Amino acid sequence: QRTPCFGTCQAYTVTVFxxxxxxxxxxxxxxxxxxxxxxxxxxxxxxxxxxxxxxGFFAFQDKYDGQVTDLPSTIIRVNANNKDKKVVGRVxxxxxxxxxxxxxxxxxxxxxxxxxxxxx
Numbered sequence: 001q002r003t004p005c006f007g008t009c010q011a012y013t014v015t016v017f018x019x020x021x022x023x024x025x026x027x028x029x030x031x032x033x034x035x036x037x038x039x040x041x042x043x044x045x046x047x048x049x050x051x052x053x054x055x056g057f058f059a060f061q062d063k064y065d066g067q068v069t070d071l072p073s074t075i076i077r078v079n080a081n082n083k084d085k086k087v088v089g090r091v092x093x094x095x096x097x098x099x100x101x102x103x104x105x106x107x108x109x110x111x112x113x114x115x116x117x118x119x120x
Contacts, residue, residue, distance in 0.1 A: 001075040002101075004028050009072040014108055016040045016048075018080075024113055036113035044107050051103055052078045055096035058085045066091040074101045 004011040004027065011027040024036040052058070057078055065073075068091060076097075077086040089097050 001073075003073040003075070005072040006070045011072070014104075016045060016108075018045075020045065022108075022111060024111075032113065032115075034118070035116040037116060038111040038113045040108065040111060047107060048104055049078065049080050051100060052080075055094075055100055057087070057100065058083050060085070060087045060094055060097065062087060064089045064091060064093045064097070074098065076101060076104070 001013040002010055008029045010029045010031065012030040013025045014022065015024075016022045020040045020042065022038040022040045024032070024038065026033040026036070057076070062085075065088065071090050073088055073090045074093075074097070075086065075088050077084070079085075087097065089101075
């Protein structure tokens with residue numbers, strides 16, 4: 001998840017479930033706005049988990065924050081192998097945190113997203 005800022009930060013949430021189902025919600029400045037569904041293959045999910053393990057994600061603090069008002073947060077949650085870890089990162093994150101988020105974005109970029117019909 002990427003949160004908004006006072007500028008043009010992309011704000012969106014991507015959730016990938018263990019069966020590969022994926023949900024994307026794009027908000028301000030996102031590549032696509034609204035709700036979408038997609039499918040993530042097992043190989044991609046394994047790459048994400050492998051990277052999380054290799055960078056020590058499960059040992060990170062739960063929150064990296066400070067007294068700043070205009071910086072977006074990156075929120076990553078990994079739930080696998082009987083471990084569930086959510087990290088909110090805004091400032092002073094571990095060196096591998098933001099590259100991990102960028103890696104996840106790059107792996108999920110090819111997903112074919114289907115717009116969910118707006119509810120009335």
